[in-house]
């Protein structure tokens with residue numbers, strides 16, 4: 001029988017080790033633990049070991065040389081397979097590095113060699129209620145430490161939201177440090193960011209072992225596709241497919257979902273538009289016309305305060321081949337080349353690719369080039385944001401001009417990223 005696995009994620013200091021120590025103390029089953037820390041010599045492993053080994057004899061294995069999700073894919077698989085061969089236990093918990101992306105770790109257990117002896121049951125993300133509130137859910141402008149991760153490529157806020165979006169259980173920890181309303185605001189925002197995840201609240205990780213260990217089998221595709229931004233994009237795309245009037249003009253769907261075209265899929269509709277609480281809303285923006293690179297960068301430097309998340313594909317003038325993913329988390333936006341527009345290939349290859357993707361929406365003039373963003377925010381003036389986004393689009397005149405001369409901060413190579421930070425000037429020039 002495959003051993004169930006739980007992956008534990010969450011930003012540095014959110015309370016993963018505290019929760020894990022408690023779990024090891026209270027669970028009746030034999031739990032093996034794999035701990036990974038970036039740049040530190042397994043302080044957590046020592047801690048967990050010190051607190052649990054003598055009492056329970058639980059196994060603790062530590063990975064030393066970096067982050068499991070980047071370089072240690074192979075090492076992770078080897079370590080957990082060795083563990084499985086050499087020891088008997090009922091459950092494996094992997095405590096992931098505080099700055100890692102959870103998906104590559106999960107993949108090791110779903111598609112990698114570790115998928116044989118193990119069965120991934122749950123990805124649990126621990127959220128520091130206080131810090132999450134101040135960073136994303138507060139109406140006031142509280143200064144919070146932002147910045148890129150250790151490699152300088154991804155802002156911390158982006159990784160935190162990715163961990164929230166890629167999990168099936170969210171533990172809102174440190175609830176002693178927020179009041180009831182602040183806690184509710186955090187929960188409402190988390191529900192919007194990942195509508196499918198179960199959400200529990202805790203202080204010092206005081207949860208029943210069953211809450212953490214008793215979940216159903218993890219489904220990678222389902223979890224990945226259920227992030228709030230993704231649902232919004234899919235619901236919008238579905239509407240466009242049904243709507244044959246979508247001829248290159250942009251439209252923003254109303255926040256209550258009552259866009260002028262109507263939704264075809266009630267389920268997608270419900271999930272894409274969760275109940276509005278604390279002014280939290282989800283919007284979509286779609287257009288088959290590129291952004292002017294300088295005007296778009298200017299907008300990203302002066303985003304409205306309440307915008308928590310924006311994510312999706314963008315077409316940026318001067319980058320005719322590059323399909324660029326825009327990912328805004330709080331004040332920081334990462335632009336990353338995540339693929340190539342099919343329309344930039346030769347006719348012959350376009351045919352081949354399009355045959356492989358019969359559902360791909362195609363415009364006679366622009367092919368698959370488009371801007372399709374999901375926007376999540378609280379108390380955002382959506383009309384104002386929409387018109388600011390519209391002002392970033394090329395004008396008719398610019399559409400016919402040469403785009404190669406623009407100052408263009410957008411990345412060019414596959415996988416390349418550029419981060420643009422928003423200042424505290426929401427009224428900043430966006431023209």
Ligand SMILES: Nc1nc2c(ncn2[C@@H]2O[C@H](COP(=O)(O)OP(=O)(O)OP(=O)(O)O)[C@@H](O)[C@H]2O)c(=O)[nH]1
Pocket residue numbers: 010011012013014015016017018019044097098173174175176177202203204205
């Ligand atoms: N006030 C408060 N402090 C907490 C709570 N949970 C954990 N802490 C404290 O927060 C600090 C960080 O907790 P850890 O459990 O080490 O956090 P972590 O997520 O494992 O941190 P990294 O290993 O650095 O990623 C410790 O000092 C804990 O005692 C809580 O619910 N409330």
